[in-house]
Amino acid sequence: MGWIDLTGQVAVVTGAGAGIGRGIALGLAGVGASVVLLDRDDSASQEALDEIAKTGARGRFVRCDVTNDESVTEAVARSREAFGPASILVNNAGTMRAGGLDTLSLDDWQAILSLNLTGYLRCARAFGADMLQQGRGAIVHVASISAQAPQSFSGAYSTTKAGVAMLSRQLAVEWGPRGVRSNSVSPGMIRTPMTAQIYAAPGVHEARRALVPRRRIGEPADIANAVVFLASDRADYITGEDLVVDGGFTRTLMGVIPRPGFEAD
Secondary structure, three states, rough: OOOOOOOEEEEEOOOOOOOHHHHHHHHHHHOOOOOEEEEEOHHHHHHHHHHHHHOOEEEEEEEOOOHHHHHHHHHHHHHHHOOOOOEEEEEEEOOOOOOOOOOOOOOHHHHHHHHHHHHHHHHHHHHHHHHHHHHOOOEEEEEEEEHOOOOOOOOHHHHHHHHHHHHHHHHHHHHHHHHHEEEEEEEEOOOOOOHHHHHHOHHHHHHHHHHHHOOOOOOOOOHHHHHHHHHOHHHHOOOOHHHHHHHHHHHHHHHHHOOOOOOOO
């Protein structure tokens, strides 16, 4: 397995059917974890499960709506039945709805809060119960660079992601003495099915790539690598932290300010 080996670990990934969630599920399976995929999309999740099977790892799909208490409770039971209690949880399920704060309906606001933030707490409590009982576990929450820099006209998205970052820190402080670590990963400039339409617009891919110091757009595997590390014992002394994975984009602010005599040759 190399530097990280999760053999014998049971990992649960929410929103695992496609995009970043699928990449994370594959990454965890690739280092030996038994992976439970939670999602509402049966077809996409089965495709992800088939990819896991090709690695020789064990996987199980459980249809789950993280905004519903009964659905999550059932998912915990089915996960235990399949592989035993979870030792790793990756909170990833989320979505976005466009709209300015002056026009966004409160129904849309509440819907995104329910999925992107409350759903994370719901799953942390449900799957974290076994971790707390065992005195060992790791939770990784997928936040966003939008948690630090507001993404305008994206409704409640930035607000929920900022909440995710603080939720992770609070869980780290409250659950750390009981053996459970909690960290977050903040992706930026990642191409996924949810952002595919944006990147399909003429010139967008090239314009965005030019803003990233690594000069490429990220892939779900880039986020998966960070999540796998934080979920592993290699990160045993890391908790309450946020790992930004954006190719250096958020460090470019000073570079956009005109400074005659300091430009690149």
